[in-house]
Amino acid sequence: MPDDYRLLIADVYELAGLSRRISERDAAEQHTTVARWHVLSAVSEEPLTVPAIGRRLGLVRQAVQRVVDDLVEAGRLRAEPNPAHRRSPLFACTPEGARVLDRLWAASEPRRRATLAAAGVTAAELAQARAVLRRVIDALGD
Template identity: 40%
Template sequence: MGESEELTDRLTEVFDLVGPLYRRSLRKVELDAPIEGLSVGVRAVLNLLREEGPMTVPQMGRAQALSRQFVQRMVNDAAERGLVEFTANPAHKRSSLIRLTGEGRAAIDAVRERERRVLRQVGGDLTEAEIDACLRVLSRLLRILDDIDMD
């Protein structure tokens, strides 16, 4: 087996771990989120707005590789709970900007702080270089998957 095939096998191991990691983290958010009343989808919208500032629904969909319709449902759910608000978009009259309310910021901050408490328990024997390498590999895989058709 050549070096390229071995690398491909190792990357397959990464994919095999990312799926369960993602599903377990979703379950953990769903279990903890009732404190703030957040679903995983609403949490993702709030976190994106926290990180990027006001955005349109199409911008959020592209940023998260999710359908505009799904993001719109999550935004509507968040708006009904008073976590986000719609504001005028000077760049596009028909596509409102969505921004966090004070309550939305408090909710996402509380969820992220709980997540950070869990992650503090994980990182003890990991080095910064290992985490940098992990982020580099996962970011590269994400870019590649964005650029290719998986059919």
């Protein structure tokens, strides 16, 4: 089992690296950066603090703060009060940020569909894989 875990983690890193390189091209075609795309994606489900975004993306807080500042200035993110921590606001997509994110996902959707079809991966398998990864993430976070 320890080797299975180690290999899973190596595969996750490999997938993340490949996905990032492809996403960099997709983002450039939409006149943005992959860093901005990732931050918008991280807060698309729920508002998050800069440290929480960093943890979700595996990035240092300072790097995330620069991107968040750029997105706020561009009108794509907004700061909201954080009842749990007065000095660490929550960040959420603005309507413009949501539109940018939708355009990014829509532009990259045909490539993703083709990749999954070529791999023979179904939606149910993706959901199952994500559920397993979330359980491991949750266990590591405890």
